Amino acid sequence: MSSLGERIKTLRDKMGFTQDDLAEALDMNRANISNYERGIITKIPSNILSRLADVLNTNADYLLGRIDDPAPKAYSFPSWASPEDIRDFKKMLLEDGPIMFDGVPINNEDRQKVLRVMEAMFWDIKDKNKKK
CATH class of the missing domain: 1.10.260.40 (lambda repressor-like DNA-binding domains)
Structure with missing residues (x-):
């Protein structure tokens, strides 16, 4: 272990x-x-x-070693993503402060849901910008 x-x-x-x-x-x-x-x-x-x-x-x-599965899965990147795109995505995650609703930080499970939506939006917008 x-x-x-x-x-x-x-x-x-x-x-x-x-x-x-x-x-x-x-x-x-x-x-x-x-x-x-x-x-x-x-x-x-x-x-x-x-x-x-x-x-x-x-x-x-x-x-803490209580479980062996690091889920949720690591972020995935589209095949077309350049190293700069991946850097931008990681920067977005790092700069992102606590996610709050009504002035209260959300729990980890809900935070992961919001981050998954943000991830999908990020790659969709990046893809559209590349096609312009």
């Missing part, structure tokens, strides 16, 4: 994020991300763990 740090690193790499990217998304120092990945820090505050799971498109149970 892989450790918390190994799971964070694997998902971060899969998403194409650097430690700096992930640290920026979590509003923390890159050294913290490095310490998580190397197992120097093994107890992550729940608010950071939750945000980490959101940014890495997984759930806290996977990160």
Whole structure:
């Protein structure tokens, strides 16, 4: 079974994020991300763990090793997407703050639903712009 740090690193790499990217998304120092990945820090505050799971498109149970499936699935990219398109998509995800309705942050399940809709819209608009 892989450790918390190994799971964070694997998902971060899969998403194409650097430690700096992930640290920026979590509003923390890159050294913290490095310490998580190397197992120097093994107890992550729940608010950071939750945000980490959101940014890495997984759930806290996977990160903590309670389950082996990192679902929800990693974001997929259309075959026509250029490296710049993928960079733009990842930037949109990282810059996206908490999703709120009526001034209250939505839970992780609803956040994932909103992100799936945003993902579909992003690629649809990118495709239309390329055809112009």
